[in-house]
Amino acid sequence: MIRVSVPATTANLGVGYDVLGMALDLKARFTFEPSTQKLEIIGDGNDFANPENLIYRAFVTFANAIHQPVPNLRITVDSDVPSARGLGSSATCVVGGLAAANAWFHAGWDEAALLKLATQMEGHPDNAAPAIYGQVCATVLAGNEPIVRQYPVSQQLHFVTLIPPYAVSTEEARNILPATMSYADAAYQMGRCVLMTRALVDGDLSLLRQVAQDRMHEPYRATLIPDYQAAREETAAHDGILLISGSGSTMLAIVGDAAGAEQLQKAAAQRWPEWQVRIVTPSEQGVQVVKTGELSKKVEH
Numbered sequence: 001m002i003r004v005s006v007p008a009t010t011a012n013l014g015v016g017y018d019v020l021g022m023a024l025d026l027k028a029r030f031t032f033e034p035s036t037q038k039l040e041i042i043g044d045g046n047d048f049a050n051p052e053n054l055i056y057r058a059f060v061t062f063a064n065a066i067h068q069p070v071p072n073l074r075i076t077v078d079s080d081v082p083s084a085r086g087l088g089s090s091a092t093c094v095v096g097g098l099a100a101a102n103a104w105f106h107a108g109w110d111e112a113a114l115l116k117l118a119t120q121m122e123g124h125p126d127n128a129a130p131a132i133y134g135q136v137c138a139t140v141l142a143g144n145e146p147i148v149r150q151y152p153v154s155q156q157l158h159f160v161t162l163i164p165p166y167a168v169s170t171e172e173a174r175n176i177l178p179a180t181m182s183y184a185d186a187a188y189q190m191g192r193c194v195l196m197t198r199a200l201v202d203g204d205l206s207l208l209r210q211v212a213q214d215r216m217h218e219p220y221r222a223t224l225i226p227d228y229q230a231a232r233e234e235t236a237a238h239d240g241i242l243l244i245s246g247s248g249s250t251m252l253a254i255v256g257d258a259a260g261a262e263q264l265q266k267a268a269a270q271r272w273p274e275w276q277v278r279i280v281t282p283s284e285q286g287v288q289v290v291k292t293g294e295l296s297k298k299v300e301h
């Protein structure tokens, strides 16, 4: 049996559209076993219990890439990562399926090779990179080749996810973005993206506040999240900064101390009782693969 644990990820971190992403301590756990049937999927939503399941598709993609036959599989899903909420659920499926297949076939692919294939499946690397490597990752593509670097996140920063009960599909949230932006806006954005990484590493909340205002996607995507303005005001009332997590609908609040995070969590949970409001911490680890009862660090080399 192969067990895979993959962290949720919050992509973009505001000003790092398609570049920055951070792994979180919310996990998706998948197990892969031989089955007498072609495919069994247990524990996943009804919509996903079919061969189009993204976890299975990733496993099949890997098998095809190394020219191996696809085995009969039982996949068991136990995920704390809600689907289509901006917390990288699709990346957990893709990275989980690829990493499991890598271990299943003893293929020995390293993280860079997994990231390349995961990026092809996802279309952009900013969820897949931290799902594989952990921490904050900055990733760019040189042709099809991802170039990635990790940044440790300061423990002085505290994070609260505000997860509404409604979904936003990434596809829709990408389609509403304009096709071009001006040089002035590009320069505005580049500088803030660079300084955002510094603010996260240093735990510099005042710098973070100065550079968090995005011009590339948040103004457009806010229209897809009916409670965005209210969530911003609630976060500001607790001295926090609000970003759209990935393509939404989740919003990520960043505050400067643990007590402030708890107060915001309580207030938001009270105001929106049907939301999941969770204090989260960055995950230092990316995907973990456990095979035959032993923890092997990521995939076996």
Ligand SMILES: Nc1ncnc2c1ncn2[C@@H]1O[C@H](COP(=O)(O)OP(=O)(O)OP(=O)(O)O)[C@@H](O)[C@H]1O
Binding pocket: 009, 011, 044, 045, 048, 053, 054, 055, 077, 079, 082, 083, 084, 085, 086, 087, 088, 089, 090, 091, 093, 127, 168, 169, 170, 171, 245, 246, 247, 248
């Ligand atoms: N548990 C799951 N089992 C199978 N497929 C899933 C599961 N969770 C998510 N998916 C797939 O991922 C899709 C959602 O991906 P989408 O990119 O829209 O949102 P997200 O990854 O949660 O958010 P974001 O990319 O903004 O962080 C679902 O429509 C489904 O295809």
Ligand SMILES: N[C@@H](CCO)C(=O)O
Binding pocket: 011, 012, 017, 018, 019, 124, 126, 127, 170, 173, 174, 217, 246, 247
């Ligand atoms: N960078 C991606 C992350 C969501 O998958 C986006 O914002 O569309």
